[in-house]
Amino acid sequence: xxxxxxxxxxxxxxxxxxxxxxxxxxxxxxxxxxxxxxxxxxxxxxxxxxxxxxxxxxxxxxxxxxxxxxxxxxxxxxxxxxxxxxxxxxxxxxxxxxxxxxxxxxxxxxxxxxxxxxxxxxxxxxxxxxxxxxxxxxxxxxxxxxxxxxxxxxxxxxxxxxxxxxxxxxxxxxxxxxxxxxxxxxxxxxxxxxxxxxxxxxxxxxxxxxxxxxxxxxxxxxxxxxxxxxxxxxxxxxxxxxxxxxxxxxxxxxxxxxxxxxxxxxxxxxxxxxxxxxxxxxxxxxxxxxxxxxxxxxxxxxxxxxxxxxxxxxxxxxxxxxxxxxxxxxxx
Amino acid sequence: xxxxxxxxxxxxxxxxxxxxxxxxxxxxxxxxxxxxxxxxxxxxxxxxxxxxxxxxxxxxxxxxxxxxxxxxxxxxxxxxxxxxxxxxxxxxxxxxxxxxxxxxxxxxxxxxxxxxxxxxxxxxxxxxxxxxxxxxxxxxxxxxxxxxxxxxxxxxxxxxxxxxxxxxxxxxxxxxxxxxxxxxxxxxxxxxxxxxxxxxxxxxxxxxxxxxxxxxxxxxxxxxxxxxxxxxxxxxxxxxxxxxxxxxxxxxxxxxxxxxxxxxxxxxxxxxxxxxxxxxxxxxxxxxxxxxxxxxxxx
Amino acid sequence: xxxxxxxxxxxxxxxxxxxxxxxxxxxxxxxxxxxxxxxxxxxxxxxxxxxxxxxxxxxxxxxxxxxxxxxxxxxxxxxxxxxxxxxxxxxxxxxxxxxxxxxxxxxxxxxxxxxxxxxxxxxxxxxxxxxxxxxxxxxxxxxxxxxxxxxxxxxxxxxxxxxxxxxxxxxxxxxxxxxxxxxxxxxxxxxxxxxxxxxxxxxxxxxxxxxxxxxxxxxxxxxxxxxxxxxxxxxxxxxxxxxxxxxxxxxxxxxxxxxxxxxxxxxxxxxxxxxxxxxxxxxxxxxxxxxxxxxxxxxxxxxxxxxxxxxxxxxxxxxxx
Numbered sequence: 014x015x016x017x018x019x020x021x022x023x024x025x026x027x028x029x030x031x032x033x034x035x036x037x038x039x040x041x042x043x044x045x046x047x048x049x050x051x052x053x054x055x056x057x058x059x060x061x062x063x064x065x066x067x068x069x070x071x072x073x074x075x076x077x078x079x080x081x082x083x084x085x086x087x088x089x090x091x092x093x094x095x096x097x098x099x100x101x102x103x104x105x106x107x108x109x110x111x112x113x114x115x116x117x118x119x120x121x122x123x124x125x126x127x128x129x130x131x132x133x134x135x136x137x138x139x140x141x142x143x144x145x146x147x148x149x150x151x152x153x154x155x156x157x158x159x160x161x162x163x164x165x166x167x168x169x170x171x172x173x174x175x176x177x178x179x180x181x182x183x184x185x186x187x188x189x190x191x192x193x194x195x196x197x198x199x200x201x202x203x204x205x206x207x208x209x210x211x212x213x214x215x216x217x218x219x220x221x222x223x224x225x226x227x228x229x230x231x232x233x234x235x236x237x238x239x240x241x242x243x244x245x246x247x248x249x250x251x252x253x254x255x256x257x258x259x260x261x262x263x264x265x266x267x268x269x270x271x272x273x274x275x276x277x278x279x280x281x282x283x284x285x286x287x288x289x290x291x292x293x294x295x296x297x298x299x300x301x302x303x304x305x306x307x308x309x310x311x312x313x314x315x316x317x318x319x320x321x322x323x324x325x326x327x328x329x330x331x332x333x334x335x336x337x338x339x340x341x342x343x344x345x
Numbered sequence: 346x347x348x349x350x351x352x353x354x355x356x357x358x359x360x361x362x363x364x365x366x367x368x369x370x371x372x373x374x375x376x377x378x379x380x381x382x383x384x385x386x387x388x389x390x391x392x393x394x395x396x397x398x399x400x401x402x403x404x405x406x407x408x409x410x411x412x413x414x415x416x417x418x419x420x421x422x423x424x425x426x427x428x429x430x431x432x433x434x435x436x437x438x439x440x441x442x443x444x445x446x447x448x449x450x451x452x453x454x455x456x457x458x459x460x461x462x463x464x465x466x467x468x469x470x471x472x473x474x475x476x477x478x479x480x481x482x483x484x485x486x487x488x489x490x491x492x493x494x495x496x497x498x499x500x501x502x503x504x505x506x507x508x509x510x511x512x513x514x515x516x517x518x519x520x521x522x523x524x525x526x527x528x529x530x531x532x533x534x535x536x537x538x539x540x541x542x543x544x545x546x547x548x549x550x551x552x553x554x555x556x557x558x559x560x561x562x563x564x565x566x567x568x569x570x571x572x573x574x575x576x577x578x579x580x581x582x583x584x585x586x587x588x589x590x591x592x593x594x595x596x597x598x599x600x601x602x603x604x605x606x607x608x609x610x611x612x613x614x615x616x617x618x619x620x621x622x623x624x625x626x627x628x629x630x631x632x633x634x635x636x637x638x639x640x641x642x643x644x
Numbered sequence: 645x646x647x648x649x650x651x652x653x654x655x656x657x658x659x660x661x662x663x664x665x666x667x668x669x670x671x672x673x674x675x676x677x678x679x680x681x682x683x684x685x686x687x688x689x690x691x692x693x694x695x696x697x698x699x700x701x702x703x704x705x706x707x708x709x710x711x712x713x714x715x716x717x718x719x720x721x722x723x724x725x726x727x728x729x730x731x732x733x734x735x736x737x738x739x740x741x742x743x744x745x746x747x748x749x750x751x752x753x754x755x756x757x758x759x760x761x762x763x764x765x766x767x768x769x770x771x772x773x774x775x776x777x778x779x780x781x782x783x784x785x786x787x788x789x790x791x792x793x794x795x796x797x798x799x800x801x802x803x804x805x806x807x808x809x810x811x812x813x814x815x816x817x818x819x820x821x822x823x824x825x826x827x828x829x830x831x832x833x834x835x836x837x838x839x840x841x842x843x844x845x846x847x848x849x850x851x852x853x854x855x856x857x858x859x860x861x862x863x864x865x866x867x868x869x870x871x872x873x874x875x876x877x878x879x880x881x882x883x884x885x886x887x888x889x890x891x892x893x894x895x896x897x898x899x900x901x902x903x904x905x906x907x908x909x910x911x912x913x914x915x916x917x918x919x920x921x922x923x924x925x926x927x928x929x930x931x932x933x934x935x936x937x938x939x940x941x942x943x944x945x946x947x948x949x950x951x952x953x954x955x956x957x958x959x960x961x962x963x964x965x
Contacts, residue, residue: 252732
């Protein structure tokens, strides 16, 4: 029963977050008195690229979305209504694709990259941080964490630039960009999968090296507290082996707050993921967003931002609902 | 007795300088961080003194020249002297960081303070807004805001403003929780019982104890602001004319600098950015050791 | 009566930033099987250090400088790390002070008992080990269902009982209980003490009970040892200690206890406990002692048996009994 109440409360919170995000994306573009959105849209049309009929359709879609002729409250309710139907509008740049279609095409790339790198850096970072906080670990093992803590301040996109230069450009160990080699037709074979994998190495390394340090640092801070807890000391008094204490008494407890931390970090994980994708020209959400920014494709920008916001908020709620499975004290 | 009382502060002052140095020797991350910051400041100041800032803009030099005696850091595709561009860019990056960091911290301190100290519906409202905004990736909202502004009218100050808009929740929550715990501490109750008014308690009792947290929040905010403005600039949402570090990388990427062999163009701002953010991270770790002695024990 | 525990000249030093602190300075103690000893003293007198030193659990910046802790004829100080791991819980057991927080919050109680047995005994079957845990729980008056519960589902007294149950899993020869009843209410305190008393009789081990509460403790122990500044001041039976304490510090300690006769009159002990960093020369109690003599300022008194059987470290009493 208590779980049902928690579930309802979290879902309501999720709705409020989605509402807040969509309201921001609705009002922010019209805060500017010059309405540059419309101006630039017209400029884009003048510079050509699509036919007048297409332009009419886009502007029609644009007007139903932002309907500047209607009163503001009407525009707002229309907008919320279209969101409820999962209608994010049409792309100006890749007409007649809808924003949803663009997201669907690029999402698998982003999910694969971010899921792997986030899981890997969470595991590596927390293990290194835990070892760094564990006084009984050998010193050489504890010191592995230090260089990663220094990397903690470096944005993954800069690591991407540096890795691209040293590993890709100078040493030619990895391709310089793209999802697969130019001229290759996607098909299912070992060579093609290997090709795909090679193109993901540098983006993945930049994201992992860029985020491991954060986990190391917070885990070390947490671990320093946990290693002095009474139950860890009592476990030593029981004559347990060091590794058992480390795994069952120390790590399991120190990891709990880190799981919450993972939920809170999702936003920045996606942000850096998007930028790194842009640097390497991977066909994920980041490149679509980057292209949309370059070409002032506003509905795509708003749609992707809204989509990411909703996904992050949803994942946070899911983590929060799963948390009781890990911590029996909150189990209901 | 009186002579001792007079001479004591002087003795203490001298030993305090020594204490700071001795502490810095032990707190290596703080020392190294401060050292790097000094180096960066020195580079920027020397740069601004030895070369005209106007050289940081396009068509001021031969284009695409690698580092040489004439152009110590080379020039880019657009004919910017990168030595000048880096000096100006670092200055602008620091300006955005400190400006947005200071404003964000100030808003955070004021909101966190009122929220925690007065409680009630005001507290609930401030806390609620912070909680709702937290899951929304602030950077994406900044993308929308920056994207909605006419690119020609974006300046360094607009950048700082955009960054601040979504950068006050962190310090607000930190300061709020600190004030909440301090409100319950004994020394505050003692002051209350001995008839000290609310202003006296806020500025006499709580503020001094809050200073390390405000300092840490400020460094964290500067870090965040530089990060955020850099990200915006890398996406091409910054003031395009200015040689902001992120802008240099953005334009280098746009011209395919690596493919064309102009490696120095994106590498230089990248290294500068690593030094800036790295030193701030080190200072943050160091301040964490000051505020949280338990971390110190683990060394 | 066989001797199960013999502590010889145990020394522990803490190397702090402000100097060396001698936390334990040549402690000697002998305990027979089935004997219960209460270890009392002010905070910082070295009681907990003594317990940790006997478990070989002194952590840096502390170091065991020398001495022997002989349990059942084996000197624990001479064991290898691996052998010492095995000796903990099976030879000598420690029941912690902060029982409220001594159980892992994310593991079931049963799992925390099973891993303790498995660390010492890799041969027994799973069901046999579980049965032993259940029996241990029952012997401290807990239900078998506690095996499947988490720490947060138990009350303070129950948690302390679980710690006792874990402590006796391997039937050790010596149990050290470090203030096992602090943070419990008075009724629970008594129940826990009775539980310790009963399991001690069941497995016939020696018990060292560390505590502040002389009143509660003395109802359960046979002997009392008074500690002062890292040394034992006096070791005698409960009866002797209360009727005729010998050491001036023990006398002050006993007379500071409230009783019906001296109701309303509070006798504290004058002076402050010494800093371990700058211990007084000679007998460390001499600056506070009402009977101080010249010899006390220069010579450390040894712990020796005086007429009546008590062991006292004080120059007031003659060299030979």
